[in-house]
Amino acid sequence: MPDAFDGVPLWILKATVLALGATFGSFANVVIYRLPLGRSIVYPGSACAKCETPIKWFDNIPVISYMLLLGKCRVCKEPISIRYPLIELSGAVLSLACLLLAINVGFEVADLAGLAVLWAFFFAFCFLLLVITFIDLEHWWIPPSLVLPGIAIGLLTNILLGDLTGVSWLDALIGMVAGGLPIWLIRVLYFKIRGHEGMGLGDVFLMAMVGAMLGYVALPFVLLAASIQGLIVAIPLSLKKKIADPPWEPEEGHEHQETMGKTAVPFGPFIALGALQWLFFGDAIAALLFQF
Numbered sequence: 001m002p003d004a005f006d007g008v009p010l011w012i013l014k015a016t017v018l019a020l021g022a023t024f025g026s027f028a029n030v031v032i033y034r035l036p037l038g039r040s041i042v043y044p045g046s047a048c049a050k051c052e053t054p055i056k057w058f059d060n061i062p063v064i065s066y067m068l069l070l071g072k073c074r075v076c077k078e079p080i081s082i083r084y085p086l087i088e089l090s091g092a093v094l095s096l097a098c099l100l101l102a103i104n105v106g107f108e109v110a111d112l113a114g115l116a117v118l119w120a121f122f123f124a125f126c127f128l129l130l131v132i133t134f135i136d137l138e139h140w141w142i143p144p145s146l147v148l149p150g151i152a153i154g155l156l157t158n159i160l161l162g163d164l165t166g167v168s169w170l171d172a173l174i175g176m177v178a179g180g181l182p183i184w185l186i187r188v189l190y191f192k193i194r195g196h197e198g199m200g201l202g203d204v205f206l207m208a209m210v211g212a213m214l215g216y217v218a219l220p221f222v223l224l225a226a227s228i229q230g231l232i233v234a235i236p237l238s239l240k241k242k243i244a245d246p247p248w249e250p251e252e253g254h255e256h257q258e259t260m261g262k263t264a265v266p267f268g269p270f271i272a273l274g275a276l277q278w279l280f281f282g283d284a285i286a287a288l289l290f291q292f
Helices: 010-037 064-068 083-104 112-139 144-165 169-194 201-214 216-239 268-289
Strands: none
Touching (some): 010 083, 083 112, 112 144, 112 268, 144 169, 169 216
Protein backbone atom coordinates (compact mmCIF):
# COMPACT_ATOMS: atom_id res chain seq x y z
CA MET A 1 0.00 0.00 0.00
CA PRO A 2 1.49 3.39 -0.98
CA ASP A 3 2.44 5.75 1.83
CA ALA A 4 1.35 8.83 -0.13
CA PHE A 5 -0.57 9.94 -3.21
CA ASP A 6 0.73 12.99 -5.10
CA GLY A 7 2.73 13.87 -2.02
CA VAL A 8 -0.24 13.68 0.37
CA PRO A 9 0.53 11.25 3.22
CA LEU A 10 -1.86 8.34 3.59
CA TRP A 11 -2.61 9.19 7.22
CA ILE A 12 -3.91 12.61 6.15
CA LEU A 13 -6.15 10.97 3.56
CA LYS A 14 -7.48 8.56 6.20
CA ALA A 15 -8.19 11.38 8.64
CA THR A 16 -9.88 13.39 5.90
CA VAL A 17 -12.22 10.61 4.76
CA LEU A 18 -13.06 9.76 8.37
CA ALA A 19 -14.16 13.35 8.97
CA LEU A 20 -16.04 13.45 5.66
CA GLY A 21 -17.74 10.15 6.43
CA ALA A 22 -18.90 11.33 9.85
CA THR A 23 -20.18 14.56 8.31
CA PHE A 24 -22.11 12.69 5.65
CA GLY A 25 -23.36 10.39 8.40
CA SER A 26 -24.79 13.45 10.12
CA PHE A 27 -26.44 14.44 6.85
CA ALA A 28 -27.76 10.88 6.51
CA ASN A 29 -29.57 11.39 9.82
CA VAL A 30 -31.31 14.43 8.34
CA VAL A 31 -32.35 12.51 5.22
CA ILE A 32 -33.57 9.51 7.22
CA TYR A 33 -35.71 11.72 9.46
CA ARG A 34 -37.06 14.24 6.96
CA LEU A 35 -37.48 12.44 3.65
CA PRO A 36 -40.34 10.13 4.77
CA LEU A 37 -42.10 13.19 6.20
CA GLY A 38 -41.90 15.01 2.88
CA ARG A 39 -39.76 17.78 4.37
CA SER A 40 -36.79 19.52 2.76
CA ILE A 41 -33.46 17.91 3.57
CA VAL A 42 -31.69 21.24 3.10
CA TYR A 43 -33.78 23.88 4.87
CA PRO A 44 -34.30 24.75 7.69
CA GLY A 45 -31.31 23.77 9.79
CA SER A 46 -31.38 21.04 12.40
CA ALA A 47 -33.47 21.63 15.53
CA CYS A 48 -34.48 19.70 18.63
CA ALA A 49 -37.46 17.49 17.85
CA LYS A 50 -39.13 18.42 21.15
CA CYS A 51 -38.43 22.09 21.94
CA GLU A 52 -37.62 22.99 18.30
CA THR A 53 -34.60 25.06 19.36
CA PRO A 54 -32.18 25.42 16.42
CA ILE A 55 -29.03 23.40 16.99
CA LYS A 56 -25.85 25.48 17.04
CA TRP A 57 -22.89 24.35 14.99
CA PHE A 58 -20.88 23.42 18.07
CA ASP A 59 -23.70 21.14 19.20
CA ASN A 60 -23.86 19.48 15.79
CA ILE A 61 -20.33 18.08 15.47
CA PRO A 62 -20.70 14.41 14.55
CA VAL A 63 -20.31 12.02 17.52
CA ILE A 64 -18.30 14.52 19.59
CA SER A 65 -21.25 16.83 20.35
CA TYR A 66 -23.40 13.86 21.38
CA MET A 67 -20.75 12.80 23.88
CA LEU A 68 -20.22 16.32 25.25
CA LEU A 69 -23.98 16.83 25.66
CA LEU A 70 -24.32 13.40 27.31
CA GLY A 71 -26.91 12.48 24.70
CA LYS A 72 -29.36 15.26 25.63
CA CYS A 73 -30.62 18.49 24.11
CA ARG A 74 -28.72 21.45 25.56
CA VAL A 75 -31.94 23.43 26.14
CA CYS A 76 -34.75 21.05 27.14
CA LYS A 77 -32.61 18.03 28.12
CA GLU A 78 -34.67 15.73 25.90
CA PRO A 79 -32.70 12.50 25.31
CA ILE A 80 -31.21 12.19 21.83
CA SER A 81 -31.51 8.76 20.22
CA ILE A 82 -28.30 6.72 20.17
CA ARG A 83 -29.10 6.09 16.51
CA TYR A 84 -27.71 9.50 15.57
CA PRO A 85 -24.09 8.98 16.66
CA LEU A 86 -24.21 5.34 15.50
CA ILE A 87 -25.12 6.44 11.96
CA GLU A 88 -22.39 9.10 12.08
CA LEU A 89 -19.88 6.46 13.18
CA SER A 90 -21.14 4.14 10.45
CA GLY A 91 -20.55 6.89 7.89
CA ALA A 92 -16.98 7.38 9.14
CA VAL A 93 -16.19 3.64 9.12
CA LEU A 94 -17.71 3.11 5.67
CA SER A 95 -15.82 6.12 4.33
CA LEU A 96 -12.50 4.79 5.57
CA ALA A 97 -13.33 1.32 4.27
CA CYS A 98 -14.08 2.84 0.85
CA LEU A 99 -10.69 4.56 0.80
CA LEU A 100 -8.90 1.31 1.61
CA LEU A 101 -10.99 -0.47 -1.00
CA ALA A 102 -10.12 2.17 -3.60
CA ILE A 103 -6.43 1.63 -2.87
CA ASN A 104 -6.64 -2.18 -2.94
CA VAL A 105 -9.15 -2.95 -5.68
CA GLY A 106 -6.35 -4.22 -7.89
CA PHE A 107 -6.58 -1.51 -10.53
CA GLU A 108 -3.94 1.08 -11.25
CA VAL A 109 -4.71 4.33 -9.47
CA ALA A 110 -1.90 6.59 -10.58
CA ASP A 111 -2.77 9.78 -8.75
CA LEU A 112 -4.84 11.42 -6.05
CA ALA A 113 -7.58 12.38 -8.50
CA GLY A 114 -8.14 8.77 -9.55
CA LEU A 115 -8.21 7.67 -5.92
CA ALA A 116 -10.74 10.40 -5.09
CA VAL A 117 -13.03 9.31 -7.93
CA LEU A 118 -12.99 5.69 -6.77
CA TRP A 119 -13.59 6.69 -3.15
CA ALA A 120 -16.48 8.98 -4.13
CA PHE A 121 -18.11 6.23 -6.23
CA PHE A 122 -17.84 3.59 -3.51
CA PHE A 123 -18.90 5.94 -0.73
CA ALA A 124 -21.90 7.28 -2.66
CA PHE A 125 -23.10 3.69 -2.94
CA CYS A 126 -22.53 3.06 0.78
CA PHE A 127 -24.23 6.33 1.74
CA LEU A 128 -27.34 5.44 -0.24
CA LEU A 129 -27.44 1.94 1.26
CA LEU A 130 -27.07 3.36 4.78
CA VAL A 131 -29.94 5.82 4.34
CA ILE A 132 -32.17 3.28 2.58
CA THR A 133 -31.60 0.72 5.34
CA PHE A 134 -32.77 2.95 8.18
CA ILE A 135 -35.71 4.42 6.27
CA ASP A 136 -36.89 0.95 5.29
CA LEU A 137 -36.49 -0.35 8.84
CA GLU A 138 -38.60 2.46 10.27
CA HIS A 139 -41.08 3.22 7.49
CA TRP A 140 -41.17 0.08 5.32
CA TRP A 141 -40.42 2.29 2.33
CA ILE A 142 -37.53 2.68 -0.12
CA PRO A 143 -37.74 6.20 -1.59
CA PRO A 144 -37.50 6.35 -5.40
CA SER A 145 -35.69 9.67 -4.93
CA LEU A 146 -32.75 7.67 -3.55
CA VAL A 147 -32.63 4.54 -5.71
CA LEU A 148 -33.28 6.16 -9.09
CA PRO A 149 -30.35 8.59 -8.78
CA GLY A 150 -28.31 5.64 -7.51
CA ILE A 151 -29.07 3.72 -10.69
CA ALA A 152 -28.06 6.75 -12.76
CA ILE A 153 -24.81 7.20 -10.81
CA GLY A 154 -23.92 3.54 -11.24
CA LEU A 155 -24.60 3.50 -14.96
CA LEU A 156 -22.91 6.80 -15.77
CA THR A 157 -19.82 6.11 -13.65
CA ASN A 158 -19.31 2.63 -15.05
CA ILE A 159 -19.98 3.81 -18.61
CA LEU A 160 -17.46 6.66 -18.35
CA LEU A 161 -14.94 5.16 -15.92
CA GLY A 162 -15.40 1.41 -16.21
CA ASP A 163 -11.65 0.86 -16.46
CA LEU A 164 -11.27 2.54 -13.09
CA THR A 165 -14.21 0.94 -11.27
CA GLY A 166 -13.67 -2.52 -12.75
CA VAL A 167 -17.28 -2.76 -13.98
CA SER A 168 -17.82 -2.27 -17.71
CA TRP A 169 -20.77 -0.35 -19.10
CA LEU A 170 -22.22 -3.61 -20.41
CA ASP A 171 -21.85 -5.33 -17.03
CA ALA A 172 -23.60 -2.38 -15.38
CA LEU A 173 -26.42 -2.31 -17.93
CA ILE A 174 -27.00 -6.05 -17.68
CA GLY A 175 -26.76 -5.76 -13.90
CA MET A 176 -29.46 -3.09 -13.79
CA VAL A 177 -31.89 -5.19 -15.83
CA ALA A 178 -30.96 -8.52 -14.25
CA GLY A 179 -31.16 -7.01 -10.78
CA GLY A 180 -34.61 -5.52 -11.08
CA LEU A 181 -36.39 -7.96 -13.37
CA PRO A 182 -36.23 -11.14 -11.21
CA ILE A 183 -37.44 -9.27 -8.10
CA TRP A 184 -40.28 -7.75 -10.12
CA LEU A 185 -41.26 -11.22 -11.40
CA ILE A 186 -41.14 -12.63 -7.85
CA ARG A 187 -43.29 -9.72 -6.69
CA VAL A 188 -45.88 -10.37 -9.42
CA LEU A 189 -45.87 -14.15 -8.83
CA TYR A 190 -46.26 -13.71 -5.08
CA PHE A 191 -49.24 -11.43 -5.62
CA LYS A 192 -50.85 -13.95 -7.99
CA ILE A 193 -50.43 -16.79 -5.49
CA ARG A 194 -51.09 -15.06 -2.17
CA GLY A 195 -53.38 -12.23 -3.25
CA HIS A 196 -51.30 -9.52 -1.58
CA GLU A 197 -47.91 -7.92 -2.15
CA GLY A 198 -44.81 -9.61 -0.77
CA MET A 199 -42.29 -7.05 -1.95
CA GLY A 200 -42.51 -3.38 -2.79
CA LEU A 201 -41.31 -1.72 -5.95
CA GLY A 202 -38.55 -0.24 -3.83
CA ASP A 203 -36.90 -3.67 -3.63
CA VAL A 204 -37.03 -3.90 -7.43
CA PHE A 205 -35.32 -0.54 -7.86
CA LEU A 206 -32.82 -1.29 -5.09
CA MET A 207 -31.66 -4.49 -6.78
CA ALA A 208 -31.45 -2.59 -10.08
CA MET A 209 -29.23 -0.03 -8.33
CA VAL A 210 -27.02 -2.77 -6.91
CA GLY A 211 -26.66 -4.29 -10.38
CA ALA A 212 -25.86 -0.92 -11.96
CA MET A 213 -23.23 -0.21 -9.30
CA LEU A 214 -21.58 -3.61 -8.88
CA GLY A 215 -22.37 -5.34 -12.18
CA TYR A 216 -24.38 -8.49 -12.82
CA VAL A 217 -21.71 -10.78 -11.34
CA ALA A 218 -22.58 -9.60 -7.83
CA LEU A 219 -26.31 -10.23 -8.10
CA PRO A 220 -26.56 -13.98 -7.32
CA PHE A 221 -24.59 -13.58 -4.11
CA VAL A 222 -26.40 -10.40 -3.04
CA LEU A 223 -29.84 -11.95 -3.54
CA LEU A 224 -28.86 -15.26 -1.89
CA ALA A 225 -27.16 -13.55 1.05
CA ALA A 226 -30.09 -11.17 1.52
CA SER A 227 -32.58 -14.04 1.49
CA ILE A 228 -30.62 -16.22 3.92
CA GLN A 229 -29.85 -13.40 6.33
CA GLY A 230 -33.42 -12.18 6.12
CA LEU A 231 -34.72 -15.61 7.04
CA ILE A 232 -32.23 -15.92 9.90
CA VAL A 233 -33.70 -12.76 11.39
CA ALA A 234 -37.34 -13.25 10.38
CA ILE A 235 -37.97 -16.84 11.48
CA PRO A 236 -37.03 -16.45 15.18
CA LEU A 237 -38.91 -13.17 15.38
CA SER A 238 -41.93 -14.71 13.70
CA LEU A 239 -41.92 -17.61 16.16
CA LYS A 240 -41.81 -15.15 19.03
CA LYS A 241 -44.53 -13.08 17.35
CA LYS A 242 -42.34 -10.01 17.46
CA ILE A 243 -42.85 -9.00 13.83
CA ALA A 244 -45.51 -6.35 13.49
CA ASP A 245 -47.64 -5.37 10.55
CA PRO A 246 -46.37 -2.42 8.52
CA PRO A 247 -47.30 0.99 9.97
CA TRP A 248 -49.67 1.69 7.06
CA GLU A 249 -51.64 -0.08 4.40
CA PRO A 250 -49.65 -0.60 1.18
CA GLU A 251 -50.05 2.23 -1.26
CA GLU A 252 -48.23 3.48 -4.28
CA GLY A 253 -44.67 4.42 -3.34
CA HIS A 254 -45.03 2.98 0.18
CA GLU A 255 -45.42 -0.73 -0.44
CA HIS A 256 -44.24 -2.84 2.45
CA GLN A 257 -41.70 -5.56 1.99
CA GLU A 258 -41.45 -9.32 2.28
CA THR A 259 -44.51 -10.71 4.07
CA MET A 260 -44.94 -13.90 6.04
CA GLY A 261 -48.65 -14.52 6.43
CA LYS A 262 -49.96 -11.46 8.26
CA THR A 263 -46.53 -10.37 9.46
CA ALA A 264 -43.73 -8.63 7.61
CA VAL A 265 -40.05 -7.73 7.67
CA PRO A 266 -38.40 -5.20 5.37
CA PHE A 267 -36.21 -6.88 2.76
CA GLY A 268 -34.30 -3.76 1.73
CA PRO A 269 -31.83 -3.77 4.67
CA PHE A 270 -30.80 -7.32 3.84
CA ILE A 271 -30.24 -6.43 0.19
CA ALA A 272 -28.09 -3.53 1.40
CA LEU A 273 -26.15 -5.85 3.72
CA GLY A 274 -25.52 -8.35 0.94
CA ALA A 275 -24.38 -5.55 -1.38
CA LEU A 276 -21.92 -4.24 1.21
CA GLN A 277 -20.57 -7.73 1.79
CA TRP A 278 -19.91 -8.12 -1.93
CA LEU A 279 -18.46 -4.63 -2.28
CA PHE A 280 -15.83 -5.14 0.41
CA PHE A 281 -15.30 -8.91 0.28
CA GLY A 282 -16.41 -9.81 -3.25
CA ASP A 283 -13.01 -11.09 -4.39
CA ALA A 284 -12.66 -13.35 -1.36
CA ILE A 285 -16.25 -14.57 -1.72
CA ALA A 286 -15.78 -15.32 -5.43
CA ALA A 287 -12.51 -17.17 -4.75
CA LEU A 288 -14.21 -19.24 -2.06
CA LEU A 289 -17.19 -20.11 -4.26
CA PHE A 290 -15.03 -21.09 -7.22
CA GLN A 291 -13.28 -23.69 -5.07
CA PHE A 292 -16.45 -25.82 -5.11
